[in-house]
Amino acid sequence: DIQMTQSPSSLSASVGDRVTITCQASQDISNYLNWYQQKPGKAPKLLIYDASNLETGVPSRFSGSGSGTDFTFTISSLQPEDIATYYCQQYDNLPTFGGGTKVEIK
């Protein structure tokens, strides 16, 4: 199995701050990497697919980059509605998810 190491596991930031989450794969996964947002009690929502493609309807303050083993997810200006847990997911092999990053407002 491909292991996905996501960091940090949690963070606290102010409204308007730039927030960055990283995800590292245990082997080269090219750009087969997706990012999801999950709010409490809700199903996950796809934000970014294929490392850097914004899903339809997702605000442009969300972005993703990277290839190979190292990937980055960025919220350019944190908004109150962005409070959630974010997960990366690889699909180079059978899918595996990162452990999640809980984002809170400072």
Add this chain to the structure above:
Amino acid sequence: EVQLVESGGGLVQPGGSLRLSCAASGFTFSSYEMNWVRQAPGKGLEWVSYISSSGSTIYYADSVKGRFTISRDNAKNSLYLQMNSLRAEDTAVYYCARDLNTVTTSPDAFDIWGQGTMVTVSS
């Protein structure tokens, strides 16, 4: 409206069985590959199983292989997960999720999710 609605969850004893269903609407179900993803209470996401649009290609996570069976009925716009020999560690919310791409025969990104159905395995 594109929608997935899961049902069939509940409380079951260890070693027991349960069949989950996922009803699809608002899109051409027969064109899309489908998945089951689960989330144990307070934990992260775990992919469980995948089925191609025709049902001819199926994959399972090692944790459920030999115990769970995924299937679909395109005439009924429905996805299923038959779960046998259930264990306490199978306790989770189970989501059905649609694959973003229709041209592959393997799981990729999950663009539509149901609301989930809770499965509790306990004596």
